[in-house]
Amino acid sequence: xxxxxxxxxxxxxxxxxxxxxxxxxxxxxxxxxxxxxxxxxxxxxxxxxxxxxxxxxxxxxxxxxxxxxxxxxxxxxxxxxxxxxxxxxxxxxxxxxxxxxxxxxxxxxxxxxxxxxxxxxxxxxxxxxxxxxxxxxxxxxxxxxxxxxxxxxxxxxxxxxxxxxxxxxxxxxxxxxxxxxxxxxxxxxxxxxxxxxxxxxxxxxxxxxxxxxxxxxxxxxxxxxxxxxxxxxxxxxxxxxxxxxxxxxxxxxxxxxxxxxxxxxxxxxxxxxxxxxxxxxxxxxxxxxxxxxxxxxxxxxxxxxxxxxxxxxxxxxxxxxxxxxxx
Amino acid sequence: xxxxxxxxxxxxxxxxxxxxxxxxxxxxxxxxxxxxxxxxxxxxxxxxxxxxxxxxxxxxxxxxxxxxxxxxxxxxxxxxxxxxxxxxxxxxxxxxxxxxxxxxxxxxxxxxxxxxxxxxxxxxxxxxxxxxxxxxxxxxxxxxxxxxxxxxxxxxxxxxxxxxxxxxxxxxxxxxxxxxxxxxxxxxxxxxxxxxxxxxxxxxxxxxxxxxxxxxxxxxxxxxxxxxxxxxxxxxxxxxxxxxxxxxxxxxxxxxxxxxxxxxxxxxxxxxxxxxxxxxxxxxxxxxxxxxxxxxxxxxxxxxxxxxxxxxxxxxxx
Numbered sequence: 001x002x003x004x005x006x007x008x009x010x011x012x013x014x015x016x017x018x019x020x021x022x023x024x025x026x027x028x029x030x031x032x033x034x035x036x037x038x039x040x041x042x043x044x045x046x047x048x049x050x051x052x053x054x055x056x057x058x059x060x061x062x063x064x065x066x067x068x069x070x071x072x073x074x075x076x077x078x079x080x081x082x083x084x085x086x087x088x089x090x091x092x093x094x095x096x097x098x099x100x101x102x103x104x105x106x107x108x109x110x111x112x113x114x115x116x117x118x119x120x121x122x123x124x125x126x127x128x129x130x131x132x133x134x135x136x137x138x139x140x141x142x143x144x145x146x147x148x149x150x151x152x153x154x155x156x157x158x159x160x161x162x163x164x165x166x167x168x169x170x171x172x173x174x175x176x177x178x179x180x181x182x183x184x185x186x187x188x189x190x191x192x193x194x195x196x197x198x199x200x201x202x203x204x205x206x207x208x209x210x211x212x213x214x215x216x217x218x219x220x221x222x223x224x225x226x227x228x229x230x231x232x233x234x235x236x237x238x239x240x241x242x243x244x245x246x247x248x249x250x251x252x253x254x255x256x257x258x259x260x261x262x263x264x265x266x267x268x269x270x271x272x273x274x275x276x277x278x279x280x281x282x283x284x285x286x287x288x289x290x291x292x293x294x295x296x297x298x299x300x301x302x303x304x305x306x307x308x309x310x311x312x313x314x315x316x317x318x319x320x321x322x323x324x325x326x327x
Numbered sequence: 328x329x330x331x332x333x334x335x336x337x338x339x340x341x342x343x344x345x346x347x348x349x350x351x352x353x354x355x356x357x358x359x360x361x362x363x364x365x366x367x368x369x370x371x372x373x374x375x376x377x378x379x380x381x382x383x384x385x386x387x388x389x390x391x392x393x394x395x396x397x398x399x400x401x402x403x404x405x406x407x408x409x410x411x412x413x414x415x416x417x418x419x420x421x422x423x424x425x426x427x428x429x430x431x432x433x434x435x436x437x438x439x440x441x442x443x444x445x446x447x448x449x450x451x452x453x454x455x456x457x458x459x460x461x462x463x464x465x466x467x468x469x470x471x472x473x474x475x476x477x478x479x480x481x482x483x484x485x486x487x488x489x490x491x492x493x494x495x496x497x498x499x500x501x502x503x504x505x506x507x508x509x510x511x512x513x514x515x516x517x518x519x520x521x522x523x524x525x526x527x528x529x530x531x532x533x534x535x536x537x538x539x540x541x542x543x544x545x546x547x548x549x550x551x552x553x554x555x556x557x558x559x560x561x562x563x564x565x566x567x568x569x570x571x572x573x574x575x576x577x578x579x580x581x582x583x584x585x586x587x588x589x590x591x592x593x594x595x596x597x598x599x600x601x602x603x604x605x606x607x608x609x610x611x612x613x614x615x616x617x618x619x620x621x622x623x624x625x626x627x628x629x630x631x632x633x634x635x636x637x638x639x640x641x642x643x644x645x
Contacts, residue, residue: 074444076571125628129635130642132584134390138575139627146620154617260392260448273442303463308456316449320439 020322024268024282024289027318031292039299045175047295052180053245055291057082057238059183061258062265062287063190063280064234069266070194071227072207072275073126073133078262080144081118081232082239082255085111087148089240090157090249093164104164112236118144119232123225137228141259148251158248168245179241186234191280200278203227207275261290264311268318289314332637339633340580340596343626347603355610363606365489369481371602372495373398373550375595378573379499380546382594383506383539385577388519388586389443391540393432394547395569396454399562401425401551403458406561409473417473422548428454429544433537447540451570458563467561474559481556491553498546503591515539519586575623576601579630600630 019026035042061078068075089111095102100110118140125136159165171177194200202223205213214220238258243249267273268290269283290311297307351358358364377394384391405421428450435446461467469477483490506512514535517525526532555561574584576597582589604626608619 129632129639131631131635132578134574134584135578135631138571138578139624139631141571142575142620142627143624146617146624149617150615150621154615263444264448267442267445273444303460305456305459305463308452308459310456312449312452312456315452316435316439316441316446319441319445320435323440 020270021282023318023322024270024285027268027314028285028289028292031289031296035292035296035299042299049175049177049180051288051291051295052183053177054295055288056179056183057242057255057258058261058265058287058290059284060186060234061238061262062269062283063186064231065259065262065266066190066194066269066271066278066280066283067203067227068133068231069263069273070207070271070275070278071203071224072210073224073227074263074273075122075137075228075231076134076259076263077118077122077137077140077144078231078235078238079255079258080141080148081115081235082242082258083148083249083251084118084144084151085115085236085239086243086249086254087152087157087251088114089164090159090243091151093159093162094157096157104162107164108240111240112233115232115236115239116229119229120225122232123228126228127221127224145251148254152249152251154251156248156250160247164244165247166244168241168247179245182237182241186237187280187284194278194280199223199226204276204278208277261287264315265290268315268322270322286318289318338593339630340593340600343579343630343633344596344600344603347600347607347626351603351607351610355607357610358606361487363610365487367599367602367606368492369489371598372489372491373553374569374572374576374602375495375598376498376546376550376553377543377569378576378594378598379495379502379591380539380543381570381573382577382580382582382589382591383502383515384443384543385574385582385584386506386515386519386586386589387536387539388522389436389536389539390447390574390584391429391432391543392444392447392570393428393450393454394543394550394573395566396451396458397425397428397544397547398551398554398569399564399566400428400454400458401548402555402558402565403461403467403561403563405477405552405555406467406469407461409469409471409477412471412473414473414476417477418552421552422545425548425551426541426545429541429547430537432544433540436540437533437536458561462561462563464563466558467563469555469559469561477556478559479556481553491557494549494553498549499591499595502542506591511535511538516587519588521587572601575627579627581634600626 041047065075065078089107091097092100092107092110093102093104100106122136122140125131126133167178172181194203202213202218205216205218206220206223210220239255242254265287266283268286270279271277271283293310293314294307297304297310377398381391381394401421401424404424405417408417408420411417432447432450435441435449436443481491485493506515514525514530517528517530518532518535522532554565577589577594578584579597579600580589580593582594601623604623605619608614608616608622
């Protein structure tokens with residue numbers, strides 16, 4: 001009797017552990033199965049590329065968010081920083097400001113530098129002045145969105161036929177979009193940094209227990225600043241690529257709510273919101289799930305608003321299934 | 328001297344409010360006309376209601392990102408229900424629905440143990456989705472007799488004050504009283520201060536959490552009713568980012584986002600600091616509205632710095 005009880009207990013724990021590890025993957029597979037059954041065109045190669053291209057901003061910003069959250073923080077300024085990067089690059093590229101050289105390279109560099117400054121600001125406020133991450137990044141969220149609109153004078157800046165557009169559109173031989181390669185590069189580098197470098201372990205140690213990490217001799221201040229800089233730099237890349245793909249930078253809508261998608265991906269991916277162990281692969285899969293929900297709704301002719309309801313329910317359930325039941 | 332310093336630090340929100348009020352009076356002669364102040368009170372009652380409830384959610388160590396979406400959804404539902412022409416249904420049912428959404432939020436946080444930011448994000452998406460499903464993104468018109476009386480509520484004055492400001496004021500007073508003098512209020516602080524300790528003291532932590540989220544849902548619904556009354560239509564895409572404004576007001580008020588310490592009074596100062604900044608930029612006229620965000624953000628940082636710098640200096644000395 002007692003044995004049976006224990007056995008069932010163990011198997012239940014095993015199921016929980018299994019779900020925790022592979023829950024995101026199952027959800028992903030289920031969504032793909034639903035799509036494949038309901039729509040024959042779904043299994044075309046091009047749909048696959050489209051999924052990877054459309055999920056691009058969510059995937060890479062969720063990687064940046066992964067650094068922040070596993071380091072015990074949160075960054076809600078991601079979407080606004082995307083807008084600043086997109087708008088700044090578009091303005092410089094279009095030569096609207098006469099005192100800047102009209103060059104793509106300069107535009108991209110400026111966009112990344114400014115984003116880095118926002119990240120550094122977030123990091124310094126959090127680590128040096130001990131302000132709460134959500135409050136600091138909330139102010140950056142407000143300021144950066146305002147700055148993006150100021151830079152673009154509130155208008156949508158469009159551009160065409162520049163080499164910059166090519167990044168978003170061009171495909172390598174074999175029909176592989178360039179963006180997918182960039183995506184892959186980001187995933188590999190993030191995995192390497194988080195799992196194989198000292199810095200990666202320091203980030204997760206701080207997220208697990210900041211006090212202990214400090215006592216172990218980790219320079220928590222510096223690592224924390226780095227975390228937020230990384231998040232903002234990745235946001236800048238995401239903003240640039242979105243504007244490259246759409247041939248325009250919309251200061252009001254570019255990256256709007258991107259931070260929420262990124263946070264949701266990290267959470268569905270099974271990384272604890274209070275920091276600690278970073279889970280890279282599941283985060284990427286979760287980012288694709290979020291995009292796949294939208295695609296599923298679109299391809300099946302369901303009203304787009306249902307996508308939001310679905311997203312909301314899936315986010316809550318996925319996080320619920322994966323969280324630590326022992327606590 | 329040190330006493331003055333400590334007052335400024337403790338009451339940084341009030342000090343900032345007074346300073347900004349004086350600046351506004353000084354530079355903008357139109358600011359301290361009664362019409363302007365009257366509008367200021369009326370416009371900010373909705374965000375005020377939400378911010379007061381948000382304060383309590385944050386005091387328990389949570390956060391509620393669903394408020395804006397629930398507010399806008401309720402405005403749609405109230406407009407939709409106007410075909411019944413029954414004031415009781417139009418005014419009470421939306422409040423119940425809003426409270427139920429808050430309850431769901433609290434249930435997910437307390438019983439399913441999902442992180443508050445994720446739970447309320449989920450509820451936000453669901454609420455926004457529902458209002459879009461109901462309207463396809465168009466505004467929803469009020470039909471029948473309510474078309475006459477519903478918009479009147481927002482225009483009503485009681486004495487010199489707008490009625491909706493009084494609703495907000497009474498709501499705030501009730502919860503200031505509860506936080507300070509009632510058992511439930513002390514429990515909110517205890518849960519936010521140290522959840523495990525609160526549990527060991529016999530506080531029903533889950534119930535307290537579900538209660539505060541329900542209150543937040545109720546406040547959002549109340550704001551939604553005011554919205555439909557002011558706009559005269561249901562607004563499915565309105566209130567975007569209100570959760571951020573409310574959180575900003577709470578943060579300016581000096582309430583710790585980690586929970587356990589803070590006050591509703593200072594949140595109200597925070598609401599009006601943000602309001603006056605916006606009002607000044609409107610009165611300036613020739614300033615682009617996007618400056619408003621930049622200036623708001625910078626002032627937010629300034630007020631927040633006033634709160635953290637003393638601690639920072641103390642740490643450096645130690």
